[in-house]
Amino acid sequence: MRRYIPVQTVEGRASRQAHADLPADTYEREMGKEGFFGPAAHLYHANPPTAWTSWEGPLKPRAFDLNRIERAARTPWDATTFLHNAHCKMRFWRFGGAMDHLVRNADGDELIFLHAGQADLYCDFGHLAIVAGDYVVLPRGTMWRIETDGPIEALLIEATNSTYMLPEKGLVGPHAIFDPAMLDTPRLNAAFDAQRQGPEAGVEWRVKIRRLGEISTVTYPFNPLDAVGWKGDLAPVRINVKDIRPLMSDRYHLPPSAHTTFVANRFVVCTFAPRPFESDPGALKVPFFHNNDDYDEVLFYHAGDFFSRDNIDAGMVTFHPCGFTHGPHPKALKNAFTQKKTATDEYAVMVDTRDPLQVGDLPAGVENPDYHRSWTPKDQTAEAAE
Template sequence: MRKYIGLPRIEGRAARQAHAGLPEGTWERELGKEGFFGPATHMYHRHAPTGWTSWEGPLKPRAFDLTRLDETQACPFEAGEVLFNGHVRLRHWRAPRSMDHLARNGDGDELIFVHAGRGDLYCDYGHLAIEAGDYVMLPRSTMWRLEASEPIVALLIECTNGSYLLPDKGLVGDHAIFDPAMLDTPHLDEAFEAQRDEREWRVRIKRRNAISTVTYPFNPLDAVGWKGDLVPVRINVRDIRPLMSHRYHLPPSAHTTFVGDRFVVCTFVPRPFESGEDALKVPFFHNNDDYDEVIFYHDGDFFSRDNIHPGMVTFHPCGFTHGPHPKALKNAFTPKKSGTEEYAVMIDTRDALEIGSAAAATEFEGYARSWQTPGAEPQAAE
C-alpha cells in the first residue's frame, strides 16, 4: 500500500482539531488532495482567504442562471449543454409536454434530476411516476420516454464512462444516508400495459454525441417480464438522511449519493447545524486542487451563498481557494437558524470541465466579485 509523503505536524498557532477551536482572530483554509479523501493541511490566516479585490484571467468562480433558459426541447438529447468533459456531461432540459418518441443514450448512464414538474416515465423495465426532487438513474442504452402531467425541468447528468455506483459508506454501514431498499425500480403495472400500442414509434439513439433514428411499426416498450440486477432506480431527495456531526463540520464528500468514473454526485438536504460551541457551522475555506466543483441549487435557503436562487449553478474550477460568502461568515459560530434549509446537487469532477452553450448564455458575470462584499471580522470560538 502506498503512503503519502509527510507526517502530521503542527507549526505555529493552529487548531488541533480541524474546523473547530480556531486560534483567535484567524481564518482556516484546508489544502487537500483527492477531494477530501487524501492528505490535508489546515492553514490559519490573518485575513479571509477569499478577500480578493479584483480577478483577471480565465480561471475564476462562475455562476449560471439556468432559469433564463426558456427554450423547450422535445428530445432530452437536444437539451442545453451546461458543463462537460470526457467523463460527464451536464444538460438542462425543459420539457413542457409528453415525448412523442423514445430516447436511448448509447453514450452512457443517464441520471435525471427532476427540478420541477411531475409525470410518468416509461422504459424497457416498466413504469415509474416521477416528481420534483427525484433522481432517476437509467442504465446506458435503456429505451425510455416521458409523459409530463406538469411541465418538467430537469438536470441531466450523463456518466459517459463506466457505470453509476453507490458510494462506499465505510464505518457507518450500507444503510446510512439512504438504505438501498429505498431505491425504487420500475413496475410492469397497469399504466405500463396501457401505454402499449401498435402504432409506429421512433427511437432516437445518441452515440458519440450524434443522433440516429430507428423506426418500429409497434411500441418496443412491450416487455412482459425481466430479471437481473441491471435496472433503473429512483430516489427522492426527501428520502436522503444526511450524515451529521454535532461537533465537526463534515466535508461535502460525506453527502455522496452516486459515484461515476472520475466524478461523484452529492446531495445537500436540510440538517441541523453543529451544536459544539467551538465548531464551524458553515462550509470551510478550501482549495480546489484536484477537482472541479459544481452545485445545482434546487430548493430552499442557500445559507452559504448570497444572491443565489433555485435553478442556478455555481462552478468553482480547480486551482483557487473558495468558501462561504461574507454574509454567511457572520454566522460561522452563531447561526440565526437551527439548521440548513437547502436542497442542492453537487458534482465534483476529477477532470477539468468545459463550459457549454447553455451556461455561457446565462452567466452571472459579477459572481467572482461577490466575495468583495464587506463581511465579518475573523472569528473564533470563545
C-alpha cells in the same frame, strides 16, 4: 496502495482539531488531496482567503442562472449542455407534453434529477411516476420516454462511458444516508400496459440512439416498450432527496464527501439535504475555506435557503474550477460559529469532477459575469468602483 509523503507537524498558532476551536481572529483554509479523501494541511490566516479585490484570467468562479434558459426541447438530446468533459455531461432540460419517440443513451448511464414538475417515465422495465426532487438512474442502453401534464425542468448528468454506483459507506454501514431498500424500480403496471401499441395499431415508433454524440434513429412498426417481464440485478432506480438522511455531527463540520450519493468514473454526485447545524460552540457551522486542487466543483441549487451563498436562488448553478481557494460568502462567514436557525433547509446537488469542465454554448444572460466579486467585502467593492 498510495504512499503519500508523510508529514505530521504544527507550526505557529493552529487548531489541534480541524474545523473547530480556531485560534482567535483566524480563518482556517484546508489544502487537501483527492477531494477530501487524501492528506490535508490546515492553514490559519489573518484575513479571509477569498477577500480578493479583482480577478483576471479564466480560472475565476462562475455562476449560471438556468432559469434563463427558456427554450424547451422535445427530446433530451436537444437539452442545453452547460458544463461537460470527456467523462461527464451536464444538461438542463425544459419539456412539457408527451414525447412522441423513445431515446437510448449508448454513451453512458443517465442520471435525471427532476427539479420542477411531475411526469410519468416509461422505459424497458416498466413505469415510474416521478416528482420534483427525484433522482432517476437509467443504465446505459435503457430505452425511455416521458409524459407530462405540465412543464417540467430536469438536470441531466451523463456518466459518459461509465456506470453509476453507490459509494462505499465505511464505518457507518450500508444503510446510512439511505437504505438501498429505498431505491424504487419501474413496475409493469396498468399504466405501462395502457401505453402498449402493437403492429395492429398501425403506428410507427422511433428510437433516437445517441452514440459518440451523434444520433441514429431506428423505426419500429410497434411500440418497443412491450416487455411482459424482467429479472436480474440491473434496472433503473429512483430515490427522492427527501428520503436522504444526511450524516451529521454536533461537534464537527463534515466535508461535502460525507454527502456522496452516487459515484461514477472520475466524478461523484453529492446531495445537500436539511440537517441540524453543529451545536458545539467551537465547531464551524459553515463550509470551511478550501482549495479546489484536484476537482472541479459544481453546485445545482434545487430548493430552500442556501445558507453559505448570497443572491443564489433555486435553479442556479455555481462552478468553481480546480485551482483556487473558495468558501462561504462574507455574509455567511459572519455566522461561522453562531447560526440564527437550528438547522439548514437547503436541497442542492453537487457534482465534483476529477477532470476540467468546459462551459457549453449558453444563451446571453445565463451567466453572471460578476459572480467572482461576491466574495469581496462591500467596503472593498465600493473602493474598487471609485
